[in-house]
Amino acid sequence: MGYRTFSVDNYRKARRDYGVTQSTDVTRQAEERARRTGHLSEIVDPAIGPIRFSKIRLNPHQKKWIATLGCPMDIEVSCDTTGSMGGEVDTEMNVLPELYDAVAKVLPGYDPQLCLGIFGDCGDDFVICRPQFEMEAPKIVNYLKEMAPQRGGRGNHGEDPQYAMFARAYLTDAYTNRIGLKGYHFIVTDEPYHNHLHEEEIRRIFGNEIFKNELKGIHRKLPSVKAMVNELKQKTHQFALVMRDYRYGDTLDLWRDLCGEKSVIVIDSTRQLPAVISAIIGLTEGTIEVVGLKEHLGKYGSSGLIAQLSNIDIGAQVKLRHALPHPVPKAGDIFAKKSDTWPIQPGDSPEEEPAETPDHIEYL
Amino acid sequence: MGSRIGEAPKFRIYLGTMDDKQPVILKVAKTFEDGDILAREAGNFNIMRSFEEQVAKFEADQGGSNSHYDWLFANLLSSFMESTQGDRRINVFATPDVDLGKLIPLTKLHAKAEIDARTSIWILGRFFKFYSFFELLAADGDNHIARYPIFSPDDYLIGPERHRLIYYNFSGDMADVVATDFVKATSKFILDWVVVGDDPAEQEYLELLRDFSKYGRCSFEKAHGDLYRLVERLWGIQYHPFTYRDRGAIIWKTIKED
Numbered sequence: 001m002g003y004r005t006f007s008v009d010n011y012r013k014a015r016r017d018y019g020v021t022q023s024t025d026v027t028r029q030a031e032e033r034a035r036r037t038g039h040l041s042e043i044v045d046p047a048i049g050p051i052r053f054s055k056i057r058l059n060p061h062q063k064k065w066i067a068t069l070g071c072p073m074d075i076e077v078s079c080d081t082t083g084s085m086g087g088e089v090d091t092e093m094n095v096l097p098e099l100y101d102a103v104a105k106v107l108p109g110y111d112p113q114l115c116l117g118i119f120g121d122c123g124d125d126f127v128i129c130r131p132q133f134e135m136e137a138p139k140i141v142n143y144l145k146e147m148a149p150q151r152g153g154r155g156n157h158g159e160d161p162q163y164a165m166f167a168r169a170y171l172t173d174a175y176t177n178r179i180g181l182k183g184y185h186f187i188v189t190d191e192p193y194h195n196h197l198h199e200e201e202i203r204r205i206f207g208n209e210i211f212k213n214e215l216k217g218i219h220r221k222l223p224s225v226k227a228m229v230n231e232l233k234q235k236t237h238q239f240a241l242v243m244r245d246y247r248y249g250d251t252l253d254l255w256r257d258l259c260g261e262k263s264v265i266v267i268d269s270t271r272q273l274p275a276v277i278s279a280i281i282g283l284t285e286g287t288i289e290v291v292g293l294k295e296h297l298g299k300y301g302s303s304g305l306i307a308q309l310s311n312i313d314i315g316a317q318v319k320l321r322h323a324l325p326h327p328v329p330k331a332g333d334i335f336a337k338k339s340d341t342w343p344i345q346p347g348d349s350p351e352e353e354p355a356e357t358p359d360h361i362e363y364l
Numbered sequence: 365m366g367s368r369i370g371e372a373p374k375f376r377i378y379l380g381t382m383d384d385k386q387p388v389i390l391k392v393a394k395t396f397e398d399g400d401i402l403a404r405e406a407g408n409f410n411i412m413r414s415f416e417e418q419v420a421k422f423e424a425d426q427g428g429s430n431s432h433y434d435w436l437f438a439n440l441l442s443s444f445m446e447s448t449q450g451d452r453r454i455n456v457f458a459t460p461d462v463d464l465g466k467l468i469p470l471t472k473l474h475a476k477a478e479i480d481a482r483t484s485i486w487i488l489g490r491f492f493k494f495y496s497f498f499e500l501l502a503a504d505g506d507n508h509i510a511r512y513p514i515f516s517p518d519d520y521l522i523g524p525e526r527h528r529l530i531y532y533n534f535s536g537d538m539a540d541v542v543a544t545d546f547v548k549a550t551s552k553f554i555l556d557w558v559v560v561g562d563d564p565a566e567q568e569y570l571e572l573l574r575d576f577s578k579y580g581r582c583s584f585e586k587a588h589g590d591l592y593r594l595v596e597r598l599w600g601i602q603y604h605p606f607t608y609r610d611r612g613a614i615i616w617k618t619i620k621e622d
Contacts, residue, residue, distance in 0.1 A: 290410045290443055303418040304504070310407035310414075315399070315445065315453070322396055322451055 002057040002068040005111070006100040010137035015093075017138070020145050026093045027147045034126065034148035041146035044117070044129040046167060047207035050214050052076075054113045054133040054174040054183065056329060058338055065335040067343065069111035071328045074133050074174045074183035075103060076115040076236070077277065078164035079270070081149030082124075083247070085190055089147045091270045092116050096140060098274040106282030109330055114140060117147075119164045119187075122194070124150035127205050128164045133174075157248055158192040162225050163205055166197060169232040171206065171214060177235050178341050181320050181328070184281055185236035188270060190243035192254040195225050229258055237284050237316060240264045241276060265308045272300045279309050286318040365390060370469065372535065374398035379464070380456075387464040388441065389532065391455045399445060399453030405534040406443030406455055408513075413440065415501050434460050436494045438521075438532035459530055462523045467530065470520040474557055477608040480616065481566045484558040485595055486604070487522070488573075489588065490529035491550040496584035515549040524606035524619040547587045551576035559609075565598040 020026050034040055042048040054074035058065040079088045092099075096116075103112045113133035120127055131143035168185050176183045199219050203210060211219040223231065232238050240255045244266050255264045267276055275297050282288030282296065290310050294301040297309075321328060326342050333343035369389075370377035375398060378390045393399040416433045423430055438457040445451040459467060479487070498513070513519065519533040551573050560570045572594055581587035595601065605618040 286445055290406045291413075291440055293410065294414060301414075303414045306414040307411040310410040312407075314403040314407055314443075318445060318451060319396075 002059045004136050005069065006097075006104070006135060006137050006140070008097045008101075008137075011097050011141060014138040014141035018141055018145055020093065020141060023094055024087065024090045026145050027089050027149060030146045031148045038125070040126055040129060040148055043143050044131045044146045044148075046128055046130040046171075046205055047210075050167075050171050050206045050210060052115060052130065052132055052167070052172045054115075054172070054176065056175045057111060058335055061334065064344075065338050065340075067329055067331055067333045067335065070109040070330045071111065071179070071181075072113050072133075072135075072175050073103075073107050073110040073281075074113050074115065074172070074176055074236075075186075075277070075281070076117065076133070076168050076172075076184065077186045077188060077273070078117045078119050078128065078130075078161060080120075080159055080161065080187075080189035080191065081118045081147075081151060082120050082159055082191070083151070085188075085243070085270075086149055086151035088188070088270055089118060089144055089149055091273075093141070093144050095271065095274050096137075096144070099277065100137075100140075102274040102278035103281055106278050106285060106287045108287065109328075111135060116140065116144060117164060118149055119161045120150040120159060121156065122160045122163075122198075122201050123156065126150060127160055127201065128167065130164065130167055156194075158194045158254075159189065160194055160201075161187045161189055162193050162195075162197060162228065163201065165232050165238075166202070166228050167206070168236060169228050170218065172235070174235065179328070180324050181317060182234075183236045184277075184284075185232060185238045186241055186277060186280075187239070188241045188243075188267075188273065190246045190251070192248060192251045193225065193258065195254075195258075197222050197225060197228060226258065237280070237313075238263055239280060239312075241267050241273070243270075244268050262312050265305075265312075267305070268300075272305075275300050276305070276309070280312060283309065283312055283314050284317045286315045290314060372533075374401055375535065382441075382456075386458060389438065389457045389459075389464065391457075391533075391535070392449075393452045393454070396445075396451050399451070401535045402443065402453040402455045406440055406453075408534045409437070409440040409455075409457075412437055412497075412501070415504065416497070419500065431493075433493075433497045435462075435528060436490065436497060436531060438530055457532055459521070459523075459528075459532075462526050462528050462530070466525055467521040467523045467528070470517045470522045470529070473522055473524075473608075474517060474553075475611075477610050478559045479557055480607040481558055481560050481569055482599065482604040483607045484554050485569070485591065486527050487529060488550060488554045489591055490527075492547070492584045492588040492591065494529070494531060495546045495550075496588060499584055515546050515553075517553055524608075525621045527603075527606070545580055547580040547584065548577050568598060569594065 015021060030041055054072045056072050057068045059068050079092060081088050113135045115131055115133045117128060117130040126148055129147045134140050174183050199222060238259060240259050240263060242252060242255055242264060252264065265276060279293060279296050283290065288296055293306050293309055297305060326345055329343050335343050366379040368376055368378050375391045375393050378392065380388050380390045382388055391402055393402050419433060420430055439460050440455060441458055442456040445453050513534055514536060519531055521530045521532055555573050555577055560566045576587060605620040607616055607618050609616045
């Protein structure tokens with residue numbers, strides 16, 4: 001129920017159970033199905049229940065609610081799967097245990113929740129796949145195998161990751177944001193972005209009703225890509241991880257203009273993602289020291305990568321934690337109501353409210 | 365933590381020792397918010413260290429001599445926020461290959477004593493070598509250091525015995541005197557410090573100093589080359605003990621390596 005986290009044993013079992021035993025072509029069946037039906041699997045389709053949730057896990061406890069794990073930490077990675085990056089879901093699947101393990105180590109006391117998505121180009125049938133934030137191996141393995149990378153890209157000087165960023169900025173309900181912290185958002189790509197957000201594309205990606213419901217009112221004045229990224233940065237520590245062999249000469253400059261120099265990191269391979277993502281999170285959270293980067297990165301610890309990571313906003317999350325009115329919730333904290341933002345604090349005398357039955361508390 | 369040896373607007377500097385008795389310098393932010401500049405400083409020192417290691421490895425692989433850029437700046441051992449101190453950031457430094465007890469803040473020595481011409485040469489040479497390291501760093505596409513260090517004598521420790529000049533403050537929070545034209549700025553600093561005699565060789569060196577301070581050079585490599593070509597011709601490249609006299613005094617004294 002509310003206690004389960006990722007484990008390597010569960011990951012291996014899930015791959016066997018779902019028949020994902022090869023290290024390549026893990027999405028072949030889902031791609032064929034998407035082509036045949038014209039629809040994505042609903043667990044990765046951004047139009048099906050467009051809001052993604054990252055919540056604190058609570059169980060009933062003596063007519064109140066107890067946090068079974070610590071504060072959730074939402075980590076979203078959206079990976080380019082066009083052109084030469086077409087096989088990146090295979091990589092994500094293969095590095096998943098390493099990724100979860102690495103981020104869990106730098107987030108002691110937190111409940112890391114992973115949303116590993118993909119993006120392509122608006123010229124493709126499907127622009128993004130975006131699953132829920134999950135923390136259990138079977139669910140993550142399941143959603144990864146359901147992705148439908150388009151592998152095209154159209155050769156039109158860029159892709160459309162801005163819609164994946166838009167989703168985190170406007171279509172995500174994260175506990176971190178409720179209490180005043182930020183989650184993490186990573187774009188992994190070898191191309192620039194297209195500098196526009198179109199209403200019709202947003203409808204195509206997130207559903208025809210999106211402006212009547214979740215984004216009610218926003219279509220009257222869609223934000224610019226820059227304004228959208230500013231919004232994203234209000235909610236996440238946001239980074240673009242750009243492949244060293246990027247396709248167009250202006251790729252890096254465009255990303256730096258959009259996200260800021262400190263938020264763009266050049267990587268050699270997506271095999272580096274666990275080490276790089278956990279290093280960024282560790283530095284931001286203050287759980288790894290800048291002088292420990294070389295050891296943390298291990299075989300990937302080149303002078304250039306260390307230099308780039310040394311330049312990020314070190315301790316940024318610590319600053320946010322410092323400004324919170326209460327300590328970050330931890331496992332064992334008691335909440336008076338399931339909908340409360342903060343657990344009961346010393347000195348509080350909350351009114352008692354009956355807990356819901358266990359049948360009603362399983363979410364995520 | 366030991367005695368306080370300095371203070372800047374946003375942090376205090378202490379001497380201390382590690383568990384293994386290694387002497388260290390600690391910079392302690394005055395407030396949680398003041399820790400920001402120490403965090404940035406830590407990032408910059410980490411970039412310098414990892415690049416220096418890359419250069420040293422390259423030189424070793426090529427069978428060349430070690431440039432020992434590591435002797436030109438303090439070694440950041442740790443940078444952390446101390447939860448028992450309101451999450452104030454603390455940067456911990458050691459000084460490579462030299463006893464911390466044999467180092468003096470450069471501005472303190474400058475205020476107390478004058479130096480002779482040949483002593484000034486190695487100090488100026490160390491400045492040039494340090495900034496040439498940044499030229500190398502800037503030329504390396506992967507190493508985007510946040511910024512060049514500003515020149516301020518407050519940011520250096522000097523080890524007269526072993527001819528060390530050690531950069532130990534990248535916070536930008538101690539600078540009373542700043543400059544961005546480093547060849548001119550460092551030469552002016554030396555001109556203000558050195559006592560040059562009537563000896564023709566020293567006069568020729570003085571001319572070079574004036575030329576540096578007026579026109580600068582297109583690179584530190586060039587300035588370093590101009591300096592040492594002249595020195596080799598005038599005196600030869602050899603050890604010269606640190607030679608100084610207290611300001612207002614007439615007796616010259618020397619400090620030699622043990």
